[in-house]
Amino acid sequence: MVIVEVSLLSGFVLAPRSRILLERRTIVKKIEVKTDVVYIYLEKLNDESQTFILQLEQVIQMKNLKPASIKVYDYYQPGGLQIPSYSGVGR
Numbered sequence: 785m786v787i788v789e790v791s792l793l794s795g796f797v798l799a800p801r802s803r804i805l806l807e808r809r810t811i812v813k814k815i816e817v818k819t820d821v822v823y824i825y826l827e828k829l830n831d832e833s834q835t836f837i838l839q840l841e842q843v844i845q846m847k848n849l850k851p852a853s854i855k856v857y858d859y860y861q862p863g864g865l866q867i868p869s870y871s872g873v874g875r
Contacts, residue, residue, distance in 0.1 A: 785813065785859040788824040788836065791852045795844035798822050802839035825859070 792798070798817050806812055806824060811834065814825040822838065857863075 786826040786829050787855075787857055787859050788826065789853075789855040789857070790822045790824070790838060791854070792820050792822065792840065793846075793849050793852045794820075795846035795849075796840040796842050799839040799841045802837070806836065806838070829856075 803815055803817065806815055811826050811828075812824060813827050816823040816825075824836065826834075
C-alpha cells in the first residue's frame with residue numbers, strides 16, 4: 785500500500801466534493817482527512833502515471849501563505865520508497 789500525504793495550506797480544507805471524487809477512483813483504497821493533512825491510501829503504484837486533483841475551500845483568510853508539501857511513501861516501509869517530495873503555494 786502507498787500513501788500520498790498532502791499538507792494543506794493554512795486556512796484551507798478539503799472540499800467535500802473532492803473527497804467523493806477521489807474515493808470513486810479504483811486505485812484509492814481509503815482517505816483520511818486531518819486538520820491540516822489529507823492522507824490518500826493507494827492500493828499500489830505502477831509505471832502508469834496518476835493525477836490527483838484536490839479541490840480546497842478557503843475557510844480563513846491568511847496572509848503570507850507558506851508552501852504546502854506532498855509526500856509519497858510505502859505504508860510498510862516509509863523510508864524505502866524513492867519518490868521525491870514536492871512543495872508549493874496555491875494559486
